[in-house]
Amino acid sequence: MKTIRHFLKETDFSLSELETIFERCHELKSNRGKSQSPLPLAGQSWGMLFFKNSTRTRISFDVGLGELGAHRLFLDLNSMQISRGESIADTARVVSRYLHGMVIRAYEHEILEEFAREGSMPIVNALTDFLHPCQIYADAFSIAEKLTPSVPSLEDVRGRKLVFIGDCDSNMANSWILGGCMMGMEVVLCGPDHFQPGQRIRDLVNASDLQGSFRFTTDPGEACSNADVIYTDVWVSMGDEGEAQLRKDMLQPYQVTRAMMSLAKPTALFMHCLPAHKGEEVESEVLEMPNSIIFDQAENRLHMQKAILATLVELNR
Numbered sequence: 001m002k003t004i005r006h007f008l009k010e011t012d013f014s015l016s017e018l019e020t021i022f023e024r025c026h027e028l029k030s031n032r033g034k035s036q037s038p039l040p041l042a043g044q045s046w047g048m049l050f051f052k053n054s055t056r057t058r059i060s061f062d063v064g065l066g067e068l069g070a071h072r073l074f075l076d077l078n079s080m081q082i083s084r085g086e087s088i089a090d091t092a093r094v095v096s097r098y099l100h101g102m103v104i105r106a107y108e109h110e111i112l113e114e115f116a117r118e119g120s121m122p123i124v125n126a127l128t129d130f131l132h133p134c135q136i137y138a139d140a141f142s143i144a145e146k147l148t149p150s151v152p153s154l155e156d157v158r159g160r161k162l163v164f165i166g167d168c169d170s171n172m173a174n175s176w177i178l179g180g181c182m183m184g185m186e187v188v189l190c191g192p193d194h195f196q197p198g199q200r201i202r203d204l205v206n207a208s209d210l211q212g213s214f215r216f217t218t219d220p221g222e223a224c225s226n227a228d229v230i231y232t233d234v235w236v237s238m239g240d241e242g243e244a245q246l247r248k249d250m251l252q253p254y255q256v257t258r259a260m261m262s263l264a265k266p267t268a269l270f271m272h273c274l275p276a277h278k279g280e281e282v283e284s285e286v287l288e289m290p291n292s293i294i295f296d297q298a299e300n301r302l303h304m305q306k307a308i309l310a311t312l313v314e315l316n317r
């Protein structure tokens with residue numbers, strides 16, 4: 001029986017497959033809306049199951065699947081039998097009989113792994129508490145595009161210093177550790193000791209054969225010095241609301257400010273996966289600086305996810 005390829009984590013594609021995905025993303029972006037655009041998912045039906053709220057991911061997948069020719073169904077969690085206790089395993093086995101693939105956002109990464117293990121269709125990670133791989137691929141493409149707009153490639157991100165500031169024990173930090181190391185970047189995590197990268201991501205990186213490196217520091221000045229990219233994310237994610245004030249107090253020294261940006265290279269990009277809490281993890285003015293590429297990142301989710309889906313379907317044929 002053929003092994004089904006999924007996209008649950010950054011390293012589920014090889015580096016050479018990721019190079020092709022970058023090329024495809026650039027092509028899809030350049031040719032969007034043209035009548036001869038390819039429809040590699042024509043005749044397929046894809047489900048979208050979201051256990052958590054979403055604006056960017058939900059809309060960009062819905063639009064992207066449609067533009068690739070797929071019929072798509074937004075599966076309302078509250079009206080699925082999962083909400084009444086039907087197991088993930090049985091759900092995966094049943095819906096695999098109807099669908100050609102699923103895009104899933106969940107709290108526990110294990111839910112996606114169970115869908116992938118029990119079902120017989122490709123699963124795409126639309127964010128879990130552990131990783132957000134579609135975001136990292138789109139963000140890396142956005143960095144490459146700013147550096148070499150004509151033909152963005154993986155070569156453009158290799159060796160770049162990316163500083164992630166804030167909660168370094170979060171899905172976005174984990175994804176930068178894994179994705180950045182895969183792409184040969186220098187990833188610096190900066191935050192309070194309490195929010196250091198966890199053992200699970202360290203084990204995953206150690207078990208993978210990756211080109212880049214990552215390190216953790218509590219010193220924002222040292223971290224930001226000579227950076228190519230400064231990245232942050234919200235301090236209180238969905239599910240963390242119970243400790244909101246504690247998090248804000250501990251993370252306050254790690255707010256991205258204009259002063260912090262001035263320590264980086266003059267060309268340094270500011271990035272945020274959005275939504276942002278203005279004035280909390282980042283000064284409002286930083287979001288509006290000319291080098292802030294937050295809306296390009298958001299747009300590239302669409303093009304990159306189309307490239308990921310087209311590649312996944314091709315590899316599973």
Ligand code: CP
Pocket residue numbers: 053054055056057058127135273274275
């Ligand atoms: N960045 C991101 O995943 O946004 P949404 O939560 O709106 O999908």
